[in-house]
Amino acid sequence: MRSTNFVSFFTVQGFFIGVVFSILKSESAYGLLVYTLLVTAIFYLLAHFFVALYFQTFQAKSQFFPKEMHERQLDLFVREIGKREKMIEAAQEVTRSAVKLNADEARRSGA
Numbered sequence: 001m002r003s004t005n006f007v008s009f010f011t012v013q014g015f016f017i018g019v020v021f022s023i024l025k026s027e028s029a030y031g032l033l034v035y036t037l038l039v040t041a042i043f044y045l046l047a048h049f050f051v052a053l054y055f056q057t058f059q060a061k062s063q064f065f066p067k068e069m070h071e072r073q074l075d076l077f078v079r080e081i082g083k084r085e086k087m088i089e090a091a092q093e094v095t096r097s098a099v100k101l102n103a104d105e106a107r108r109s110g111a
Contacts, residue, residue, distance in 0.1 A: 003055070007047040014043020 018039030022032045 003051045006051060007044070010047035010050075011040060011044045014047075015040045017043070 015036065018036040021039055022035030026032045026035050
């Protein structure tokens with residue numbers, strides 16, 4: 001679970017727990033609002049505290065990124081795309097000449 005998802009989930013849980021607590025504890029609408037906001041804020045701060053503690057304690061080890069291998073593969077892909085573009089251009093040229101030849105024959109046979 002991503003840290004932002006954890007904070008959001010924990011905050012929403014705090015809101016609902018705050019609503020239940022404030023319904024049980026408060027006697028006025030103002031008290032209901034204050035208790036709900038207070039409990040939600042406490043859960044929000046606790047969520048950030050736990051996320052910070054997690055990242056400080058369990059830091060992900062940096063992984064080796066094989067940059068040279070990826071660069072070689074990307075260069076290969078660029079060359080392959082270049083070859084395919086040339087092949088497509090040649091096929092388009094053949095198609096254009098065939099269309100032109102058919103149009104010339106159609107004019108000659110129609111005239």
